[in-house]
Amino acid sequence: MEDVCVIGAGSTKYGKLEDSLADITVQSSASAIESAGIEPKEIKAGYISNVFGVADKQVHLGPVVMSNLGIPERPSLSIESACGSGSVSFREAFANVAAGFYDAVLVTGVEKVTHTGTEWTTTYFSYCSDFFYEGQAGASFPGLFASMARAYLAEFGATEEDFAMVAVKNHDNGLLNPKAHLRKKITVDDVMRSPVVASPLKLYDCCPFSDGASSVILCSKKFAQEHGGDYIKVTGSGRGGSPAALQGRERITTIPSTKIAADAAYRMAGITPRDIDFAEVHDCFTIAEVVDSEDLGFFEKGQGYRAARENRTARDGDIPINPSGGLKSKGHPIGATGVGQVVEVYEQLTGKAGQRNLKNVSTGLTHNFGATGASCAVHIFESV
Ligand SMILES: CC(C)(COP(=O)(O)OP(=O)(O)OC[C@H]1O[C@@H](n2cnc3c(N)ncnc32)[C@H](O)[C@@H]1OP(=O)(O)O)[C@@H](O)C(=O)NCCC(=O)NCCS
Numbered sequence: 001m002e003d004v005c006v007i008g009a010g011s012t013k014y015g016k017l018e019d020s021l022a023d024i025t026v027q028s029s030a031s032a033i034e035s036a037g038i039e040p041k042e043i044k045a046g047y048i049s050n051v052f053g054v055a056d057k058q059v060h061l062g063p064v065v066m067s068n069l070g071i072p073e074r075p076s077l078s079i080e081s082a083c084g085s086g087s088v089s090f091r092e093a094f095a096n097v098a099a100g101f102y103d104a105v106l107v108t109g110v111e112k113v114t115h116t117g118t119e120w121t122t123t124y125f126s127y128c129s130d131f132f133y134e135g136q137a138g139a140s141f142p143g144l145f146a147s148m149a150r151a152y153l154a155e156f157g158a159t160e161e162d163f164a165m166v167a168v169k170n171h172d173n174g175l176l177n178p179k180a181h182l183r184k185k186i187t188v189d190d191v192m193r194s195p196v197v198a199s200p201l202k203l204y205d206c207c208p209f210s211d212g213a214s215s216v217i218l219c220s221k222k223f224a225q226e227h228g229g230d231y232i233k234v235t236g237s238g239r240g241g242s243p244a245a246l247q248g249r250e251r252i253t254t255i256p257s258t259k260i261a262a263d264a265a266y267r268m269a270g271i272t273p274r275d276i277d278f279a280e281v282h283d284c285f286t287i288a289e290v291v292d293s294e295d296l297g298f299f300e301k302g303q304g305y306r307a308a309r310e311n312r313t314a315r316d317g318d319i320p321i322n323p324s325g326g327l328k329s330k331g332h333p334i335g336a337t338g339v340g341q342v343v344e345v346y347e348q349l350t351g352k353a354g355q356r357n358l359k360n361v362s363t364g365l366t367h368n369f370g371a372t373g374a375s376c377a378v379h380i381f382e383s384v
Helices: 021-036 061-068 085-098 114-126 141-156 160-175 188-193 221-227 256-269 286-295 304-309 337-349
Strands: 004-011 045-049 076-079 104-111 196-198 212-220 232-241 278-280 363-370 375-383
Touching (some): 004 085, 004 337, 021 061, 021 104, 061 076, 085 232, 085 375, 160 304, 256 286, 256 363, 278 337, 337 375
Parallel strands (some): 045 076
Antiparallel strands (some): 363 375
16 A cells, blocks of 8 residues: 555635635635645546535536646546545545555535525435434434433433533634634533524534535655655544444444444554544534544543543643534534545644644544444544
């Protein structure tokens, strides 16, 4: 296998965007190419993740992006894996560079849905669940994660205030991120008093619906060395799956696909969770971050809520989680999220994260899943 590196990264702002889906895809892709300091023609293939292109009248985005970049002859692959599309796309790109098929590729994730409104977006998103058992029965994602939250509260004695701590921390982090969707300081009281969406989850326990695009350039180590820009290494890559519907799982206070993907990534990187300096994890709802922090091995099962309560996951804690603001504050344009996490890790490890740059970090992890964790990918990165 070739050693694989990330040599450039770029992103649009996340939030409610006016430009078209195709336009933000191209803007983000071009910014990653510029960040890598290379010419578009040096890109040998494109991997484009998107879920609801149909909502902005553009599917089969790959050739559209490549054409707009002036490289229409380059092959591309359009990938959908619900909210985990970005990391699956990254994984496919990683595998192809590692196998030696291409020496430099573009990975772009994108979503544009806010113009459809909450009712439509909620309905569209429910198509990503196991629709026969869940979406069709009226269980939207807030409802499904609320079920997990209720089970967690009952099993471990956590409180709703503990979940609120996750939102407060991620909003604090998002304040430092100029590209974040929700840049607003909030308190535990604000979370507790916000409207109930699906009990026990309240407005501030939920990520918003966001538009946005994120891109990275993956390449072989040889390509990175020859091009001279800042790069980081991809040292671990793992994927996993879980039963699609929550009812198919023995326990809903853990996500099996996270554990499978994380084990594979740690094994490939030859490290343990203790070696991770910071992580970008899938906090679509506050309960998700608590569960992720346990499934990724940062804390024992049933202790993630205590870690949140004790600020152990804050910027200055033992293991900073979601320094970008996470899905909660930075936003969750579902096709882009997994790639956006890699953008954050690239910027953190190359010292380009501005005022949110963490000190003394050399190993970062990304964790991104689709639906309630039916599919998942975990990646590990190290600075050079
Ligand atoms: C929580 C949710 C229902 C709110 O939708 P809504 O009630 O239609 O909210 P609106 O878009 O009308 O926004 C109302 C206000 O709340 C704010 N807001 C919306 N969603 C927010 C969120 N998740 N967190 C904090 N504030 C939010 C808006 O900025 C707006 O503030 P303003 O009045 O100051 O401008 C919606 O964001 C949601 O379903 N989120 C989950 C998305 C999801 O399931 N993703 C997939 C995960 S697997």
